[in-house]
Amino acid sequence: MKYILCCLFAILMLCQAKGQSGLTVKRDTVIIKNEFVLQNSSRLVPGILFNNGNGYTEFKKMRLENLGDTAIAITGQDTIRFRGGGGGNAGTEPFPLILSVRSLNGSQQQLKWWKAPDDLYTVPRVGILGGSQGTGDYTSIPANSISGRLTSYIASVTTGGAVTNYSYPGYNTRKMMPNGANQWVDNNRNITKALADGNKIIILVTPSNDADPRNQYGGVTPLTETMANIAAIEDACNRAGATLLVFSGFPRHDFPEQSARIQQLDLSNLLLKKFDGRCAYVYKLLEDPANPYQLNPILERGDHAHLNDQGAAVAFAVLRDVLTGYYTSNTAISKYVLQRTLSLNSPFVESQVFTTPNVNYANIALDNNFYRIRYFNRDGTYSSWSNVVQGVGGGTGGPAVDAGPDQTVTLPATLSLSATGSDPSGNITSYVWTKQSGGAANITAPNAAQTTVTGLEAGVYVFRCTVTNNSGAQAYDEVNVTVATASGNKAAKFNFSVTQRQVAGYINLYGHPHLGVLSQTDPASGIGLNTVAASAWAPNGAASAVENLAVVNDGGGFVVDQATLSSAFFTANNTAVNNLQLTGLTPGKLVKILVTGNAVSSPRYTKVAIGSDVKEYNATGNSSKAATFDNITVPADGKINIAMYASTTSATPFGIAAVVTVEEKTGEAPVNQPPVVNAGNSQTITLPATLSLSATASDPDGTVASYTWTKTSGVNAVITTPNAATTTVTGLTGGTYVFRCTVTDDKGATAFSEVQVTVVNPNVAKTASFNFSLGSKLVAGFVNVNGNPHLAVLSGTSPSGIGVNTIATNVYVHNLNETAKDNLSVVDDGGGFIVPSAVLANLIFTASSTPTDNLQVTGLTPGKHCKITLTANAVSTPRINRVRINGAVQEFNAVQNSSKAAIFDNLVIPADGKINIAFYAKDASSYAGLASAVIIEEYVN
Numbered sequence: 021m022k023y024i025l026c027c028l029f030a031i032l033m034l035c036q037a038k039g040q041s042g043l044t045v046k047r048d049t050v051i052i053k054n055e056f057v058l059q060n061s062s063r064l065v066p067g068i069l070f071n072n073g074n075g076y077t078e079f080k081k082m083r084l085e086n087l088g089d090t091a092i093a094i095t096g097q098d099t100i101r102f103r104g105g106g107g108g109n110a111g112t113e114p115f116p117l118i119l120s121v122r123s124l125n126g127s128q129q130q131l132k133w134w135k136a137p138d139d140l141y142t143v144p145r146v147g148i149l150g151g152s153q154g155t156g157d158y159t160s161i162p163a164n165s166i167s168g169r170l171t172s173y174i175a176s177v178t179t180g181g182a183v184t185n186y187s188y189p190g191y192n193t194r195k196m197m198p199n200g201a202n203q204w205v206d207n208n209r210n211i212t213k214a215l216a217d218g219n220k221i222i223i224l225v226t227p228s229n230d231a232d233p234r235n236q237y238g239g240v241t242p243l244t245e246t247m248a249n250i251a252a253i254e255d256a257c258n259r260a261g262a263t264l265l266v267f268s269g270f271p272r273h274d275f276p277e278q279s280a281r282i283q284q285l286d287l288s289n290l291l292l293k294k295f296d297g298r299c300a301y302v303y304k305l306l307e308d309p310a311n312p313y314q315l316n317p318i319l320e321r322g323d324h325a326h327l328n329d330q331g332a333a334v335a336f337a338v339l340r341d342v343l344t345g346y347y348t349s350n351t352a353i354s355k356y357v358l359q360r361t362l363s364l365n366s367p368f369v370e371s372q373v374f375t376t377p378n379v380n381y382a383n384i385a386l387d388n389n390f391y392r393i394r395y396f397n398r399d400g401t402y403s404s405w406s407n408v409v410q411g412v413g414g415g416t417g418g419p420a421v422d423a424g425p426d427q428t429v430t431l432p433a434t435l436s437l438s439a440t441g442s443d444p445s446g447n448i449t450s451y452v453w454t455k456q457s458g459g460a461a462n463i464t465a466p467n468a469a470q471t472t473v474t475g476l477e478a479g480v481y482v483f484r485c486t487v488t489n490n491s492g493a494q495a496y497d498e499v500n501v502t503v504a505t506a507s508g509n510k511a512a513k514f515n516f517s518v519t520q521r522q523v524a525g526y527i528n529l530y531g532h533p534h535l536g537v538l539s540q541t542d543p544a545s546g547i548g549l550n551t552v553a554a555s556a557w558a559p560n561g562a563a564s565a566v567e568n569l570a571v572v573n574d575g576g577g578f579v580v581d582q583a584t585l586s587s588a589f590f591t592a593n594n595t596a597v598n599n600l601q602l603t604g605l606t607p608g609k610l611v612k613i614l615v616t617g618n619a620v621s622s623p624r625y626t627k628v629a630i631g632s633d634v635k636e637y638n639a640t641g642n643s644s645k646a647a648t649f650d651n652i653t654v655p656a657d658g659k660i661n662i663a664m665y666a667s668t669t670s671a672t673p674f675g676i677a678a679v680v681t682v683e684e685k686t687g688e689a690p691v692n693q694p695p696v697v698n699a700g701n702s703q704t705i706t707l708p709a710t711l712s713l714s715a716t717a718s719d720p721d722g723t724v725a726s727y728t729w730t731k732t733s734g735v736n737a738v739i740t741t742p743n744a745a746t747t748t749v750t751g752l753t754g755g756t757y758v759f760r761c762t763v764t765d766d767k768g769a770t771a772f773s774e775v776q777v778t779v780v781n782p783n784v785a786k787t788a789s790f791n792f793s794l795g796s797k798l799v800a801g802f803v804n805v806n807g808n809p810h811l812a813v814l815s816g817t818s819p820s821g822i823g824v825n826t827i828a829t830n831v832y833v834h835n836l837n838e839t840a841k842d843n844l845s846v847v848d849d850g851g852g853f854i855v856p857s858a859v860l861a862n863l864i865f866t867a868s869s870t871p872t873d874n875l876q877v878t879g880l881t882p883g884k885h886c887k888i889t890l891t892a893n894a895v896s897t898p899r900i901n902r903v904r905i906n907g908a909v910q911e912f913n914a915v916q917n918s919s920k921a922a923i924f925d926n927l928v929i930p931a932d933g934k935i936n937i938a939f940y941a942k943d944a945s946s947y948a949g950l951a952s953a954v955i956i957e958e959y960v961n
Contacts (some may be wrong), residue, residue, distance in 0.1 A: 119393050119406040129412050131358070132381040133393055143180040146170070147214035149196045149253070150225030152896075153270060154187030157836060158326035166225060166327070169336040173343075186214055189896045192229040193249035194237050198256050201249075204237040211253045215260040222257055223339070224250065224266040226291065228325070231272075231280040236897060243283055247290055261381060265342055266291055267335070268301045273314040274324040274945045281313035297346055300338040306331060323944045354398045358382065360389045364408070368392060386413025419443040419489040421451075423497035430504045435473040437499065439485035446489040456482040456498060460524055476503045478511060479525050480544030502544050510606065511683040512547035513580075514540065517587035518565045526584060526679070533557045533589055533599070534564040541604065548603040549680060551589070552661070556599035558592035560674065565589050569620055576644025580679045585618035585643060588678040593665045596629045600662040602682055605654040610685040615664060616646035617676035625667035626675045630660060636667055639676035651685070653692075655768070692767040695719040699761040699773035706780040711749040713739075713775065715761040722766040732774065733758040733853040735889070754781030754957060756801070781957070785884070788818035788956045791855075793862035794840035802859060802953065808832075809864050809874070810839040822956050823878040826864070827936070833868040835948070840864045844895050851919025855953050860893035860918060865948040868940055871904050874949075875937040877956055880929040887957040890939060891921035892950035900942035901950050905935065911942055914950050929958070 119133050148154050148167050156165030163172065167185045174181040186209040188195070194204040199212045207213060214222055230241035241249070250266065257264040268288035275281050288303035306327070308314040315324060319331030327335060355375045359368035371391070372382060389411050396402040421441040429435050441448040453466045461481060465471040473483070481503065486496040505511065515526040522528055529538045529549065534557035539550035551557065557564045567587035578585075591599060605611060615628045617639040624639040628647035635647035652660060662680070666673030697717040705711055717724045729742045734757030741747040749759070757779060762772040791802040792814075798804050805816040805824060810832035815825035826832070832839045846857045853860070866874060880886060890903050894914040901914045903922035910922035927935060940949035 121409045145219040147219035148185045150187035151191040151227030152189040154225030164329040228272045231283040387411040419495045421487040423485040423499040426500040428502040441487040509684040510545035512542035513681045515584040516589040534559040546604040594673040596663040598661040602660045605658045613649045614681045617678040629663040693720045694769040695765045697763045699775040702776045704778040714746040717763040719765040731852040786820035788822035791859040792864040810834045821879045831874040832866045863952040873936040880933040889955040892952040900946040904938040
C-alpha cells in the first residue's frame with residue numbers, strides 16, 4: 021500500500037506542478053531546483069500536497085475508496101487501477117481460474133478449475149498407454165525411448181515419482197478403452213487399469229495401429245471411432261480426477277495404403293484441435309520434408325514405422341514442453357475460496373475453502389446455485405474471481421421433487437405413485453404427473469402428489485412428476501416402472517419401419533438394414549434384437565424397408581397390433597441367411613417366438629427358419645398369419661438367430677417381416693446331456709500301410725447327429741472321409757500324430773476323443789527333434805536348447821547322435837539384449853499342430869533380415885539323404901519367416917502359427933556330416949527371424 025500511495029502522490033504532484041519550473045517528482049524523492057514552500061501543521065493525517073498556484077502548495081486530507089479487488093479511488097478524483105504482485109507470475113496480476121461444471125450422476129455434480137501442478141511436481145504417478153511406439157523397444161537402449169526419457173525426466177524434477185508403461189506392440193485404441201467397452205479391451209493394459217493403479221497423469225502415445233487394416237484387433241479403426249475411443253479414455257480420466265495428455269499421430273509408411281498414411285495426419289489435426297495444450301503435436305516434426313506422410317529417414321529405425329534414438333528425442337522434447345507448459349508451478353498458493361449465490365441479483369457467500377494447493381475439483385449435490393472461485397497466494401495477494409457457472413440440477417436454488425424409487429409391479433396390480441416436493445425459499449403450488457414412455461396407462465389423479473395408474477400392460481414405463489413453486493419456477497423427477505406379466509417371465513416385442521414409428525408396447529427398429537446393422541434393446545426385459553449384418557439383407561434398389569402400407573383384416577383378426585403392420589423390413593434373398601438375432605435371453609429357458617409381416621403386392625410368401633425348423637406365411641394382405649416357434653431352448657450365450665427370406669414359390673421373391681415377438685416361458689428346458697465318443701486305441705503303423713480310424717459314439721438323451729475327424733498334431737495327412745465314424749488316412753510320413761473325433765448330438769452338444777498314432781518310416785535310419793527357448797523348457801521327445809544365442813553358442817545332442825548348435829554369437833542381432841523369448845500365446849491356426857503346442861510357446865530369434873547361417877546340424881552320416889523341418893510361432897505382426905539351406909529358400913508366416921513350417925527334403929549330407937541353416941526376417945517390417953523347433957530325419961539311403 022505504501023508503494024501505491026507514493027505513486028498516487030507522485031502522479032498528483034506531477035499533474036498540479038504543470039507550468040512550475042524545476043520540480044521533478046521521482047517516487048518518494050523530491051528534487052527542488054527553484055524555491056519550494058511547504059506549509060503543513062497536520063499530524064498523522066493521510067493527505068496530499070495540492071498546488072494552489074502563486075508558488076504555494078497546500079496540504080489536503082485524502083480519502084481512498086475501495087472499488088473491488090483491482091481498483092481504488094480518491095474521493096472526487098478518477099479511479100486508478102492497479103496490479104498486485106505474487107502468484108506464479110511475479111510483478112503481474114495473479115491469473116484468474118477457469119471454472120466448469122458437469123453432472124456426475126443423478127445426485128451429484130462436479131465443479132472443476134485450474135489443474136494443480138502438484139500432480140507433476142509432488143510424487144507424480146504417470147501411466148503410459150500405447151502400442152509399439154510407446155513400449156520403448158525400438159531404440160538402441162530403453163533409456164533412449166520416449167518412455168525411457170520420460171522416466172529419467174520425472175526422476176530429475178521430482179522426488180518419489182513413478183512411471184508405469186502399459187503399452188504393448190500391435191495395440192490400437194480399442195485395446196486401451198475402459199473395461200467392457202468392446203471385445204478387444206485388455207483389462208491389464210487399459211485406462212481402467214492405469215487409473216486403478218493410482219496414476220494421475222495419463223500419457224497416450226497415440227497408436228498408428230488404428231489405421232492398419234491388417235490389425236488383429238478388429239482391422240482398421242475408422243477415424244471417427246478412434247476419436248470416440250480417445251474421448252472415452254479422457255472421460256475415464258476426468259471421472260478419476262486424472263489428466264490425459266496425448267501425442268498426435270506419427271507418420272508411418274510401412275502401410276501400403278495411402279489412405280492409412282493420410283489418416284495419421286488427419287488424426288493429428290483432430291487431436292490438436294480437441295486437446296490443444298494437452299497435445300504433443302509431433303507429426304510435422306517427424307515427417308520427411310521431401311515425402312509427405314512418411315517418417316523422416318534420419319528419425320526412424322529402418323522399418324518405416326518406429327522412431328530411432330534421434331526421433332524419440334524429438335518426440336520427447338515436445339512432450340516435455342507440454343508437461344511444463346500445462347503444469348505451471350503453484351507452490352505460492354495457500355488456498356482456494358469457492359462462493360455461491362441463489363441468484364445473480366443476490367450477493368455471493370462463501371461455500372467452501374480448500375487449503376491444499378493440488379485440489380482442483382469439488383463434488384457436490386445437484387443444485388441450481390451460481391458458483392465462482394479464486395485463489396490466495398501465501399504473500400496475501402489473490403486472483404480475480406473466476407467465471408460464474410450455474411449448477412446443473414434442482415436443489416437449494418429453487419423447487420425440488422422426488423418422484424420416488426423405481427418400481428416393479430406384476431399384473432393385474434394397480435400402480436401407486438407418490439412424489440415429495442420442497443422449496444427452501446418458497447412454496448410448492450402444483451404437481452403434474454405425465455407418462456414419458458411406455459404402453460397404455462391411465463393416471464387417475466394427475467394433479468395430485470399421490471396417484472394411482474391403471475390400464476397398464478407388460479413393459480417398461482417412465483412417469484414424470486413436475487412441481488411448480490409460487491414464483492413459477494419448476495423442477496421435475498422421473499420414476500421407472502417395470503410391469504411384468506403374472507408369470508414374471510421376460511418378454512419383448514419389436515416392430516420395423518423406415519423412419520421412427522413408435523407403437524405402444526413395441527420397441528422400434530428403423531432404417532434400411534442393408535445399409536448397416538440396426539439394433540435395439542427392450543429396457544424392461546433386457547431382450548434385444550439386431551439385424552446381424554448389412555450383407556445379410558438383399559435390397560430392392562436402394563431400399564430394404566418400406567412403410568405406409570395398407571393394413572386390412574384378412575378375416576382372422578390381428579395377430580399383432582394393427583399399427584405395426586403398416587411398415588416392414590424385406591429381403592430379396594431366397595436362401596436361409598441369419599438376418600435377425602435375439603439377444604439377452606435367459607440361457608436354458610424355453611421361449612416362444614413369433615415373426616409376421618404384411619405386404620400389398622402378391623405373392624409374398626415368406627419363410628422363417630430357426631435352426632433346422634422352417635415355417636412359412638403369405639404376407640400379402642396379412643393380419644393373422646405368422647411363423648410361430650414354441651419351446652425353443654435358449655442356448656448358453658442367450659442368443660437365438662433367425663433367418664427370414666423369400667419362398668422360392670414366389671415369382672418375385674421378397675421375404676417380409678414387420679414384427680418379432682419373444683416370450684420366455686415358465687420353467688426351464690431339460691438340460692441336454694452331451695454325447696459320449698471313443699476314438700479308439702493308440703496305434704503304430706509302418707509305411708506304406710494305410711491308417712484306419714474308427715470311432716464309436718452314443719447320446720444318453722438323444723441321437724448323434726454328426727462325426728468330424730481332424731488332425732490336431734503331426735505333419736502331412738489326408739483324412740479321406742472326415743465326416744464319417746470310420747475313415748482312412750493317407751499321405752502320412754514318419755512321426756507321431758494325434759487325430760480327434762468330435763461328435764455333435766441332435767441338440768447341439770458336442771464331445772470329442774483323441775487317438776495317438778505313431779507312423780514308422782522304414783526308410784528313416786535316425787531322427788532328432790530340438791526345441792529352443794530362453795529358459796529350460798523340457799518337452800517329451802525333444803532336446804531343449806536354451807539361452808540367448810547372441811551371448812553364448814548354444815548346442816544340444818539327441819540320443820541318435822544328431823546335434824544342433826547356434827554357430828557363433830555374432831550371427832544373432834539382439835533386441836534389448838535378448839535373442840530368445842518364452843511363454844508366448846499359442847493357438848490352433850486351423851491346420852492342427854505340426855509340433856506340440858508347448859514347443860511353439862518359446863523361441864530364439866535374430867532381429868535381422870540378412871540371410872546369415874545361424875544354425876548348424878551335426879552328427880549326420882555323410883552321403884546319405886535327410887529331411888529338415890524348421891517351424892516357429894510369434895504373437896506380433898507381421899512376422900514372415902525365411903529359411904535357407906544350400907541356397908534354397910522357403911518362407912512361412914509365423915504369426916499365431918501352429919501348422920506351417922519350412923520343410924527341406926532329400927538333402928544330401930556332405931562329407932563332414934554337417935548342414936548349415938539360416939533363418940531370418942523376410943524384410944525390415946517382419947523385424948526378426950524365428951525358430952521354435954528343428955526336426956531332422958536321416959534316411960536309410
